[in-house]
Amino acid sequence: MIPLPPRLAAVARHVPPGRPFADIGTDHAYLPVHLVQSGRVPRAVAGDVRPGPLQAARATVAAAGLTDRIDVRLGSGLTVLAPGEAACVAICGMGGPLIARILAEGPLTGVERLVLQPMGGEAQLRRWLAESGWRLVAEEIVADGGRLYPVLVAEPGQMSLSRLEEEVGPLLLRQGGPLVVRYIDEKLELARRALTGASRSSRPEARARAAELDRLIALLIEARRICAGEP
Ligand SMILES: C[S@@+](CC[C@H](N)C(=O)[O-])C[C@H]1O[C@@H](n2cnc3c(N)ncnc32)[C@H](O)[C@@H]1O
Incomplete structure (x- = not known):
């Protein structure tokens, strides 16, 4: 099975089992390949806006023998998905404002869970979630290669955040440590x-x-x- 670095392994743990999955901005496609290989999800879409990363994704999927279960698609954000096609969407390794823009552009039809791993700009992302009918159900900080990475998990619902909660995360604040x-x-x-x-x-x-x-x-x-x- 393709190994994941701790940052993506943490993301994988928040993907609901048995549900169709999409990884947007997939690059090398390690996350969807790992999730399908491990049997956690039945099938996946791997999307990327740039042809270079898409080629890398195609190569990983082909080497894993999963071309029938992972569809690699070129396009911006969630526009590569048909409405209702993915119950869980991961967007990882991009700035928080870019992730928020991709989510705002949608479509998010049928999406029951978002697993997001922003590289900075989390406050803007949390604010977008709160203003757009999403509530945080889990947050964690992952240490990987000497760096810290936040992972945010959201589901449809209501939440209101103070300025401090936007910045640090309401669940992380409660967790401490x-x-x-x-x-x-x-x-x-x-x-x-x-x-x-x-x-x-x-x-x-x-x-x-x-x-x-x-x-x-x-x-x-x-x-x-x-x-x-x-x-
Ligand atoms: C730094 S890589 C992260 C790869 C992987 N998700 C990870 O976390 O290891 C960011 C990827 O997002 C892609 N990307 C940037 N903007 C995008 C957009 N609007 N739609 C889809 N992919 C996008 C880039 O082409 C790049 O492959």
Whole structure:
């Protein structure tokens, strides 16, 4: 069976068994090949917008002898899917805003679960989910090759998020623990660096950005305290 790195193995664990699956932005197609080989899903669609990754996906699927069960399709986002074709959609390894745009463009007809692995920009993605009739049912932080990756799992439903919950994740905030603290520390580091940059300029937009970053840093410090279990 094709091995998955810890980041994609975590995604695979959130894919519901026995349901048709689609991996959008599949690149090498390791995720759908692993899921079909392991018997977790009966069949899959692997989509990518670029011909190069699509060729890599075709090669992986052919080498695994799964061309009859994994359909590799060229196209942007969910447009490669027929309505109702996939009960679970994974979108991994892209920025949160791009994932949100792909979801907004749809169609999401018949999709019962989203498993998302954003590379930054999670706050925008969580905000889009909350505003678009999705609720988070699981969140986790995965350590892989010295880096941390968030995995977000959403199903149709309602949720409302505070600014802090958008940034850190409502379920991660509740979970706490050392990995979540590290995740917050990385966000703090990024926010502090951005603040240093914004503080160098006296332009009104930069001043507004600096004030926003100040508020974010205060929120993250509070989140860190909660997640580290500090009084
Ligand atoms: C960094 S790779 C991630 C591959 C794999 N999902 C993973 O997590 O290891 C991102 C892939 O998304 C594809 N991509 C970017 N925008 C896309 C879109 N609008 N629709 C489909 N695929 C897209 C890229 O061509 C690329 O192959």
